[in-house]
Amino acid sequence: MTSASDSHLLMAGTTISHIAPADTLDIRQIVLWPSMRREELMLKEDADGMHFGASSDGALVAVISLFETPNGIRFRKFATLPEWQGKGVGTQLLTHAIEWSRKKGERRIWCDARVSALPFYARHGFAAEGGVFEKSGVAYTVMSREL
């Protein structure tokens, strides 16, 4: 975790901070790929990415990882712990990612979205591009929005 000066205070006791890639692994595993080992959830691009975490009382509850691509900022491995979902933390983290991307001068943000999360992204102004495809038994579609 970085210093408190890098953190943004949100709802009582909740902050968003720049975190190290390794700090994302537990939540990636618990939420997205429980059958995989932590080591398998490291991305080769992680070292070049920007990772943000939402914490409550010092414990991470949600993570998101951002990567520069020729088509804009791609976010990956976006996840909120089950007991924290539906409380607005994901919205705050995604909003932070969008603001960060905008400040960098990026024009577009996109992800391979789990089809199960499409309503969430649509509510945040994302539109689907192209069809549904499958990776490791999970259905995805590319979703993007202008910044």
Ligand SMILES: CC(C)(COP(=O)(O)OP(=O)(O)OC[C@H]1O[C@@H](n2cnc3c(N)ncnc32)[C@H](O)[C@@H]1OP(=O)(O)O)[C@@H](O)C(=O)NCCC(=O)NCCS
């Ligand atoms: C997708 C995900 C990251 C969103 O994070 P989250 O913390 O649950 O996000 P929010 O709480 O801001 O919003 C989730 C829903 O709760 C609702 N919500 C937000 N704040 C709320 C509140 N205070 N009270 C009630 N509902 C609320 C939102 O309207 C939203 O509904 P929607 O999904 O129909 O749009 C999270 O649900 C998750 O980890 N899902 C499993 C993994 C996954 O699919 N990741 C995305 C991969 S592409």
